[in-house]
Amino acid sequence: MNFEFSEEQTMIKDSVTRFVREQYDFDTRRGIVESAEGISRDFWSMFAELGWLSVPFAEEYGGFGGNVVDIAVVMEELGKGIVVEPYASTVVVFGGLLSAATNEDLKASVIPSIIEGNCLGSFAYMEPQSRFEMADVTTTAKPVDGGYTLNGVKTVVANGGTANSFIVSARSSGDQFDRNGISLFLVDSTAPGVEVKPYKMMDGQSAATVTFNNVSVDDTHLLNAPGEAMDLIDQVMPQILIGLSAEALGIMTTLNSLTVDYSKTRQQFGTPISSFQVLQHRMVDTFMACEQSKSMLYRGLCESKSVSEGETDGSALVKTVHALKATVARYGKTIGEEAIQLHGGIGMTDELNIGHYVKRLMMINTAFGDGDYHQKKFNQISYMS
Amino acid sequence: MDIKFSAEDIAFRDEVRAFFAKEYDATVAEQLSGSAGTDYKSAIVNWQKKLHAKGWIAPGWPKEYGGTGWTSTQKFIYETERGLAGIPDVVPFGLKMVAPVIYTFGNEEQKARFLPRILESEDWWCQGYSEPGAGSDLAALSTSADYAGDNYIVNGRKIWTTFAQYADWIFCLVRTSKGVRRQEGISFLLIDMKSPGITVKPIVTIDGKHSLNEVLFEDVAVPTENLIGDQDKGWTYAKALLAHERTGMAEVADSKRMLDGLKKRAAAEINGGKPMIEDPVFQMRMSDIEMELMALEYTELRVFASMAAGGMPGPESSLLKIKGTEISQAIHELQLQLAATYGGALPSELSSDELGHDFAAEARGKYMYGRAATIYGGSNEVQRNVIAKAVLGL
Numbered sequence A: 001m002n003f004e005f006s007e008e009q010t011m012i013k014d015s016v017t018r019f020v021r022e023q024y025d026f027d028t029r030r031g032i033v034e035s036a037e038g039i040s041r042d043f044w045s046m047f048a049e050l051g052w053l054s055v056p057f058a059e060e061y062g063g064f065g066g067n068v069v070d071i072a073v074v075m076e077e078l079g080k081g082i083v084v085e086p087y088a089s090t091v092v093v094f095g096g097l098l099s100a101a102t103n104e105d106l107k108a109s110v111i112p113s114i115i116e117g118n119c120l121g122s123f124a125y126m127e128p129q130s131r132f133e134m135a136d137v138t139t140t141a142k143p144v145d146g147g148y149t150l151n152g153v154k155t156v157v158a159n160g161g162t163a164n165s166f167i168v169s170a171r172s173s174g175d176q177f178d179r180n181g182i183s184l185f186l187v188d189s190t191a192p193g194v195e196v197k198p199y200k201m202m203d204g205q206s207a208a209t210v211t212f213n214n215v216s217v218d219d220t221h222l223l224n225a226p227g228e229a230m231d232l233i234d235q236v237m238p239q240i241l242i243g244l245s246a247e248a249l250g251i252m253t254t255l256n257s258l259t260v261d262y263s264k265t266r267q268q269f270g271t272p273i274s275s276f277q278v279l280q281h282r283m284v285d286t287f288m289a290c291e292q293s294k295s296m297l298y299r300g301l302c303e304s305k306s307v308s309e310g311e312t313d314g315s316a317l318v319k320t321v322h323a324l325k326a327t328v329a330r331y332g333k334t335i336g337e338e339a340i341q342l343h344g345g346i347g348m349t350d351e352l353n354i355g356h357y358v359k360r361l362m363m364i365n366t367a368f369g370d371g372d373y374h375q376k377k378f379n380q381i382s383y384m385s
Numbered sequence B: 001m002d003i004k005f006s007a008e009d010i011a012f013r014d015e016v017r018a019f020f021a022k023e024y025d026a027t028v029a030e031q032l033s034g035s036a037g038t039d040y041k042s043a044i045v046n047w048q049k050k051l052h053a054k055g056w057i058a059p060g061w062p063k064e065y066g067g068t069g070w071t072s073t074q075k076f077i078y079e080t081e082r083g084l085a086g087i088p089d090v091v092p093f094g095l096k097m098v099a100p101v102i103y104t105f106g107n108e109e110q111k112a113r114f115l116p117r118i119l120e121s122e123d124w125w126c127q128g129y130s131e132p133g134a135g136s137d138l139a140a141l142s143t144s145a146d147y148a149g150d151n152y153i154v155n156g157r158k159i160w161t162t163f164a165q166y167a168d169w170i171f172c173l174v175r176t177s178k179g180v181r182r183q184e185g186i187s188f189l190l191i192d193m194k195s196p197g198i199t200v201k202p203i204v205t206i207d208g209k210h211s212l213n214e215v216l217f218e219d220v221a222v223p224t225e226n227l228i229g230d231q232d233k234g235w236t237y238a239k240a241l242l243a244h245e246r247t248g249m250a251e252v253a254d255s256k257r258m259l260d261g262l263k264k265r266a267a268a269e270i271n272g273g274k275p276m277i278e279d280p281v282f283q284m285r286m287s288d289i290e291m292e293l294m295a296l297e298y299t300e301l302r303v304f305a306s307m308a309a310g311g312m313p314g315p316e317s318s319l320l321k322i323k324g325t326e327i328s329q330a331i332h333e334l335q336l337q338l339a340a341t342y343g344g345a346l347p348s349e350l351s352s353d354e355l356g357h358d359f360a361a362e363a364r365g366k367y368m369y370g371r372a373a374t375i376y377g378g379s380n381e382v383q384r385n386v387i388a389k390a391v392l393g394l
Helices: A007-023 A026-034 A041-049 A068-080 A087-100 A104-116 A229-265 A277-308 A315-348 A354-366 A371-383 B007-023 B026-032 B040-054 B072-085 B092-105 B108-119 B234-239 B242-247 B252-268 B280-308 B316-344 B360-374 B380-390
Strands: A121-124 A140-144 A147-158 A165-171 A182-188 A194-200 A206-218 B125-128 B144-148 B151-159 B169-175 B186-192 B198-204 B210-223
Touching: A007 A068, A068 A087, A068 A229, A068 A277, A087 A104, A087 A121, A087 A147, A087 A165, A087 A229, A121 A147, A140 A165, A147 A165, A147 A182, A165 A206, A182 A206, A182 A229, A229 A277, A229 A315, A229 A354, A277 A315, A277 B280, A277 B316, A277 B380, A315 A354, A315 A371, A315 B280, A371 B252, A371 B280, B007 B072, B026 B040, B072 B252, B072 B280, B092 B108, B092 B125, B092 B169, B092 B186, B092 B234, B144 B169, B151 B169, B151 B186, B169 B234, B186 B210, B186 B234, B252 B280, B252 B316, B280 B316, B316 B360, B316 B380
Parallel strands: A121 A165, B125 B169
Antiparallel strands: A140 A147, A147 A206, A165 A182, A194 A206, B144 B151, B151 B210, B169 B186, B198 B210
16 A cells, blocks of 8 residues: 555656746746737647656557556646646546547547647537536537538637637437437537637636537547447546546645745734634644545545556446545635635735636536536435445 | 555455454444443453454554554554444553553553553553543643652542543543643552542433543552652653544544444435435435545545554644544434434433334434544644644644
8 A cells, every 4th residue: 555656657746846836937827828829839848848748648659658647646736836728628638538539540640749739629518508417418410421510519618719629529319418329529620610719717727619510520530439429428537537636636735835824924913823723723624625635536546546457347436536526626615715715805816826726726616517516426326326 | 556455464354354253243242332231341341351362452562562563554454344343442541541651651560560451451441631620731730649758649630531430540640740831740640449539420421321430539649659650751651642542533444334324224214205315415414424534534544654654643643533523423413313303212211112213312322422522532623733733833
């Protein structure tokens, strides 16, 4: 038994930590967020050179051959700097779906370009009515000779404005909520009939509404068997939830340490406010919240490893990742709100970094299902079988 | 990053599991539950003698004094299996509290005199720390021990003394001089409960039972040979063992077993024609606890892994105590919620069986007595003070 990172993982971790500390201070980040594209292409090229973009991909595509622990290591450190470059969207989600896809030709052509830094990708799944239900899909994929025609609207597509490639969920059969009949397609953002309307989200990251008007897709652009999108999504979801939770943990850790440090310097009533027991106990509670979140993440990592090594089936892992996302949502909210409260007035300002960390946590909270959604899934597995 | 045990450790786990399965049968379980008509003291002493015969009574002790010589992993496995099997822990006052003080700070004579009888469960010990005026602020204690030639003369009152009614010996923190700091001038004294001048008064708790007592000392003569270590240094000895006490308080395995029991009970209790386990609100309450426990299981493993790697249990053991007791209380609370109004009936008036909810009285008793978990062993507020100071540097 051990909870240590391997030598390689420690090297990646140190490399991301150093980047955040030395090159991604809060003012630099603000400059990037306020730029036209909202991301730094220079940094993205650097991520490619440093090998970060290759982490989860198989060696046959030029990848590092890493696992979910490696992803978590990178995501946690990126979270500490609230890095806005679309690592989660491109590498973890888009890249994760591609890695799990069965279309070998497609993988061989796209994955190397992700690793080189030339492909920014995004998973276009959410629709105006779908909220957290992946299988609520009204975008249609009508079979035509040699392919499909896509029609529909995807909304709040992460990184949608800068992505040059989308994985799109679209329905070729079944009714609106049917888990069967949904297919995943790789679609170029400049393909005829694709309309991208980009906008900024509250966490400084970009998103877009993407409309598909009679978009022709060759059936060589199907990720896996037609109609079986949900199988692929279910397979990749633990990795997505773990990656986002690791980012959240990095943010929670940072918020707690910023708050503790601030309380030691802020003087009121002639003494540092850290000397007040009522505040001490609140900071102890947020410390414990962070430790419990970390433990749940580690549980997810250990169970993922045991599934990937063929020692256990995925049932315990599925339950754990629901619990992980719900825990991170609950404690992320607590930690964010306490960070603002303990900073007082200054915590309310846009100038201070605190609110920006909190807003990223809020976006993570709702991504791929909020806390209540995942707790209900957890309940179904635990108490209804 | 994995929680795998070695083949040897798994073989050890199977050995422990098999032993518990064989020895902890329904009769022993019934006797140890403390239910009506059973003699709790004899039951626990008999069980502890069985563990001693197997050589497993004191895993925490160094081998030279009768410990098992287990690795820290084996100790962890043993405690986990005990909890999962629903077996109560040994009475801690002798084996886990006073014995480590004796073998760490006592002299050879004291070791030879007390340790074997503790191993054999021949002496029943109780703990004399708290006083009416010294609870969380233990250093405020005022029970005095005045040096008088061959004896200390002890006067004062100890309170919340668990199982003093069974005890042969009590280990006490007493004031031997008025130091500059209150923590100085406290000594660690072993006192024979049969000494003239000791009176034990029962305190009935809110679960209607008697396990706590008040112990009064009136001019009790205690031979100076019963002093541990140096006079006035008792605080240091007592404090050295507190972190050890706290690591045992997460009780993850016990809570896992209780949660399994809760789920089974929730499937059997009906409201409006539907089992409570299908009630969406009750489900949320259960999963709040279950998820927290899943996390705590790994928090405990993380603390354990750092100890196994040679670290000492540090202030993070306070976290285990806080979360562990909050979770066990939350489980008790839901059990009582399942007992509903039936849980209010006193067994002396109407048995739970007659009510058709055989667990109801026990659920109430556990809920009521369980409130103590966040008070004893250093209240959870004091544990928060410890983390604030030692971990966060506040």
